[in-house]
Amino acid sequence: MDLVAYWQQHCAPFIRARFGRSERGASLVEYALLVALIAVVCLVAIAFLGKSASQRFSTVGSAVGNT
Numbered sequence: 001m002d003l004v005a006y007w008q009q010h011c012a013p014f015i016r017a018r019f020g021r022s023e024r025g026a027s028l029v030e031y032a033l034l035v036a037l038i039a040v041v042c043l044v045a046i047a048f049l050g051k052s053a054s055q056r057f058s059t060v061g062s063a064v065g066n067t
Helices: 002-018 023-064
Strands: none
Touching: none
16 A cells, blocks of 8 residues: 555545634634624724814814804
8 A cells, every 4th residue: 555545545534623623613703803802992082083183173163153
């Protein structure tokens, strides 16, 4: 029996069964963490930029209202 046939019949199925697990759960967790990180970044950006944007809109609104 040659080495390639032995590998295909005995070793390859064992390695596939041992290390060929599905990683769908891990992918789902990675996507959930990514969405949570994006949400946190958006909330922080709104918190920091919201105050200055509100002041600018108020300034522009009062300037337009006076003309």
